[in-house]
Amino acid sequence: MRLVTEHLVLQADPGTTIEIPVDVVNTSDLIDGVTARLIGLPDAATRIEPQLLPLFPGAEGRLVMHVDVPPSLTAGSHPVTVEVVSHGSGAPTQHLDLDLSVAAHPALRLHRTPQLIRARRSGRFLLDVENTGNTALDVTLAASLEDGRSTARFSSERLTVDPGTRTPVILVVKGPRMITGAEIDRTAAINLTASRAHSIAAMEETEQDPDLVAETRVVLKQRPTLSRGLLTALILMGIIAVWAAIFVLGLAQVLGGDPVTKKVATSFYPADRVENVAATTPEGALDKEDGLVDPEIGGTIQGVVTAASNLQPVGRILVQAWRDGRDGPVLVSSAATQADGSYRLVGLFPTSYRLRFVAAGYEPAWWSDRGAVGRGRATAVPVPAQGEAEGLQNIVITGLDASITGVVDQGASLTSLPTTVVARSLDIPDAPTVRTTTDGGGTYLLRGLLAPSRYELSFTTEGYEVKTTTTSVAGGEKRLQPSVVPASADGRITGRVELPDGTPAGGVTVTTTVEGETVAVVTPTVGAVGSFTLENLPTPATYVLTFTSETYGADTTIVDLDAGASEDGVVVQVEAGTTSVTGYLRGPDGNGLGGATVTVGGVAATEDGTTTPTTTTLTSGDVGRFSLSGLAAPGDYTLTFTLEGYAPRSVPVSLDGVSPPPVVEVQLNNKLGGIAGQVYGATDNPYVGAQVTITNGLTTWTATSGGAGSIDGNGGYRVEGLPSGTYSVTVTAEGLRQQTAMVVVMEGLTSFQDLALGSGGG
Template sequence: MRLAVEPRRAVATPGTPTMLGVVVTNGSDVISGYVLRVLGADPSWVEIEDPSPRLFPGESVSVGIVLTLPEGIPAGERRVSVQVRDVTDQAAIAIEDVTIDVPALPRTTVSLEPATVTAGKVAGFAAVVRNDGNTVQHARLVARDPEAATTYTFDPDGFSLAPGQSTSVALAASAKRPFVGDPLLRPFELRLEGPSAPPTDAPPAASGVFVQKPLLSRGMLGLLGLLLAISVFALIITIALSSVVGRSAADRDLAIQVAQARQAAAQTGTSTVEGTVIQLSTGAPAQDVTVLLFGAEDPSQPVKTQATGTDGTFAMSDLPAGEYTIQVTGAGFAPTWYPSAAAQPDAQPVELTTGQTVGGLTVVVGGVPATLTGTVTGADVGGAQLTVELPLDVPPLAGVVGPEPGEATATGSTGAVVRTVPIGADGTFEVADLPSPAVYDLVVSKAGFASAVQRVDVAAGEDRSGIQLSLLTGDGSIAGSVSGAAGPVGGAAVVASAGQVVVETVTLTEDPVGSFTLRGLPTPGTYTVVVTAEGFAPATLNLTLTPAQELTGVAVLLGQDQSSISGLVTVPGGDPSGVVVTVTDGAVTAQTVTRSSAPAGSWEVTGLRVPSTYTVTFSRADLESQVLSVSLDGFGNVTSGAPSATQVNATLRAADGTISGTVRQSTTTGATSPVGNVTVTVSSGTTQRVVTTASTPASQVGRYVVDTLPPGTYTVTFSRAGTRPTSTIVVLAASQTRDLSPVLVAPAAISGTVTQGGVVQDGRAVLLYLAAQYGTAAGPVATTTTAADGTYAFQDVSAPEHYIVEVRTTPSGTVLVTSTPQTVSASQQLVVNLSVPTD
């Protein structure tokens, strides 16, 4: 059984399927069934096309494995293993390791609690930062405000968060406090700074408002003015209180009972009012604004107060039946009465009956009015006008309102008009009382000139000045037609840009189909014209207009946006199926496996971007890989890398591997040294190769080489007389050279001590015989002499074997004592002590 997996290393984005190609080959002489599993991955992540294939002898099968990692899995390397087990032989198992690279996907969320704080010189906020990505986030928070008049301090200044972790950062906002007047709104936004922080033009991570109170409010000044009046009326108040004290106990009891009855009624109501607060300028829910409910009996004191949730909703329950009015107020917003009134008398009352729930109320709040001022520059700005528009590609109109079919303006803007103001002779303009916060397009236009567009993001109540707009002469035009391989293309978008000037149109869908005209182009100038259409690759042209030039006859040919390549893989004398074909241009990677039929070895990859250059790799475990560089034009034709414009063919050849190394053996002292005459057996199924390690010359002792091995799984066994054999399973890839240098355990040995009457015997001859040859004409296999302490030793003894140890006065002298037959196992350290009789 042989197993091959491609690729051995793959990039797996969480939530995106990753394809692995597996080829299983039956190397036995019988029909076998196999079971495929992926180890190291949750079963819910894995989908195997055919987990239980059955193969005839010598047959191979290609199985696709789709690995889909879940969202939130940590970034980095993960190792999984593809296991194939032979159903008929439980011991026959093949395993291939695959390295999965999970790319880093940083994602951090920041929430500010509370979003609005009213304070004096310093306001305290708490920012909760959570790492929702799959990699460690090293970052810090920074704050920005449009006036740059506030100082922000963060504690801690920076943080490191593991995936799934969160931390709280204390934010102190401080600014110079006004002495007297109304509270100041100081809006700000929070952003992340760090190696993986979002770009500077990305939306802020969170935003908040510091409502700064003056040292002396207007109410305080009025209160000081009233102190004198309070003093004057003190006597009158004293007299009035004395009359109250004189009231009877019955009157006081009656007043208490009435108050308790009113309080009980307010606490035992069963009605509910629910609704949503949305922002006028953006259509987004208004979070953390205050909703106040006033009863008809006392319209000056709210019955209940509640802050809206993250979705802008509110719900007030346990209300008694009656008539109510609703007010919404919050930092950065003008106080509004339901549904959109500026004063309480103009509010629409809400009538509640007992047990009734009135829901679906919508209160629309507008930001504190903003003001925009600036200057328009140009040769003749008198008579021009400035149009303030809500763009269609950002809230609140994004996805709700679209341009009219075929609509195209010279301004490049098709938003909803909010305000139109004239431009003064000196080029200045002012737009006051704009709803805020909001995103606007400022469009300056004049007959005979090219309109210019500038987008501004206006904060709540912002007074922005210094806006610069340009009015450029637009007396040029570009006209032409757009076509594809099948003919003219209608409805294609044509956009010409040069600096801040952007003019766009669409090609006609009726006679003449595919034609277009771009008017109002300032000249002279060089324009980048981009043509896009669904189902086609975009085309870009650079065109230069001379003064007052009207360029005509521009022909644009659009190619396909996607194409495919296919081909045929041949393997001389082999089966071409199961070859993994990988096509990549660096940004997009597609993979497939060659078919086993109709015709064998054929393949196709679709959905490729064109024009582009792709690297096509052909690989299989038992074949030498081949890499081609293939270029596709805008119509999907192969322009280089293959002899045919429609086919990318490849011929692969077998790739053999090599196993080599140096065998060493340890001694009883723990040292190791190269050893020769070790039998090395490499086997896989019915295939077996046997070599012996070198014993000469000295520099090559222990070396062995087994080459021309087909890719597959092999069992390598090292055996030597007297030593236990050792085996290792080796997975050999195509053209791979594996170094395998084992250390064998110490060989068998026989040792002991010779004594006589308890006294050690020095200088006695000790002879070692094979038990089967003892008493015959065969001599001993080894001879030694006892040391001064009576010990002897025979090292590197062949095993397993049966031996007899004999002690003599001299090697050819009288026999003093003979041991019983001793059995020695491989690598056994046998101890045989002998005692010489005293008589």
């Protein structure tokens, strides 16, 4: 085999289609059929005409390759190879090396994000330079500003962008400082100029492409540091501050005689600092203008706060110390309780205080030696100098009722079932149980929960396992609980196997598949004869039950179980001497084919005249599955599968009535064509036993004339299941000269071709 072409160097533009003609000469003594393929451009779509080129010895033919050059193929020279393969004479594979020169097509796009930025001084814009051509580009960026006082700066003004890539550039536009005034638009025009980064010497380029240009605009809307509204507000605040100062000075003059805070009793100070108590105020006396008392020398009040609901410590409760002033109560100090409910007020003047306890979600309370009371009944707590108030000022406060809301998510279930939600307190013995039911969307709301407390929440849904969780609520809290996904409960299938007259059938094996594993039970022969139970079945699911017995044959039935559901009372009838066949029908891709007709051949006529039992493969659920029951055993049958658009298929099935029925796996191919004809010998008589070989250059089929399925008497041949296309058909026989013919096969049709063997073959 010899290859010849007109051009070893091919010129092409990206995104176009080129033709590569290759002349092939058959240098062997045999009829040959050749095919070709292109190596070196994996992303290029290639079509070859013809797909199979038949050649007689010494003949010459032409293969034309149509190559779609990818639009993204980079400019320059690309080595490619045409591979020609022989399918008849067995000649060695030939290779033809070519150079594909792709012209340069520079192109680019400029993107900017965002187009406008509102800021006080500067804005950052993202510019994307995208090279949409097939050659590298040198890019230059420049910006022009309408306002001479503004500036613009690129992260990179010059860059090289490879073909098919995007390069980001940051542009910072900065305006002059503005203290006051109205907003101003600072517009920047971005100009881009690009030229090819390099020329391609192999292309012998003599002229440089013109520069590429692109432009866009961005706007910095600059706002002043102080807006007009802010200036107005500052002026008003200044006026208010002046009046407030005047007012405070006046109050200081009026209230300056408060005896409690002006001077501290002599006994408050350490003895070593008091020399003459009766003379004047001791040195170091604290005037009211100096602020609070140093905590090291002030008095202390401490205690523990617990909740009335569960008698547990409560944290984050605000404790306030109030003293009686000349014009009413005065708030002196405050602190928050710790996690263990304890609090400590320090640095208090030596006098009496009333304690108030407040927090969101709790009823306000005042301390008294009788418990929590209102303000008018509060007990004053005396605080000595440099000491602690007598005893612990403990108190029990009442929390407001809390609530819990959440969602019950039933997952992929198509039916939304109501869920009963129950809340039980874990630390309040006498707390009432609160329950509710979810709405159509699975949402629930539990109100009136005593708080603070820990609660156990239980979720009960029909068909699902009961789920529990634990949560805590503070006083008055409206808690949003995480979603709950209940797990479906297992199901059960029970029933009875009986004969057509209602007699229970014992010794029947009931099998099904659970998560890929086979589960089987046998119906009892004494006691509850014929009954069966399959438990712990995951739901929701569809189960195929198979009933087999050496005595009664076999049968099947399908049971659907919803979430957590059970199917009781399944009754299946079996007949002595009958069995069933199950299986799957799949397409060329291995997926199930639904809606196909399954016909049983070899069945004897029944009393009502039925001779060909049929069924249809499932179109939903377990798609492609089929089941045929009531077949007499032992017996031999033929199952024929037909579906529009696919070639029919027949398979034999043998039933012995003892072994478990077979599971038939069948695949249908797309509707195909065929080739048939008659073979004649040297005397023009039909020839039996000739070898017929059919090939499309990739796959070979064989047949023997006069074999099974022959047509037109002896010497006929037939090959089915051929994809549409052109085929080489060759007939050979010992001592006779072979003949080869080219035949075109159409989809769904059979092409006829007669063949003649000549005399004098070797």
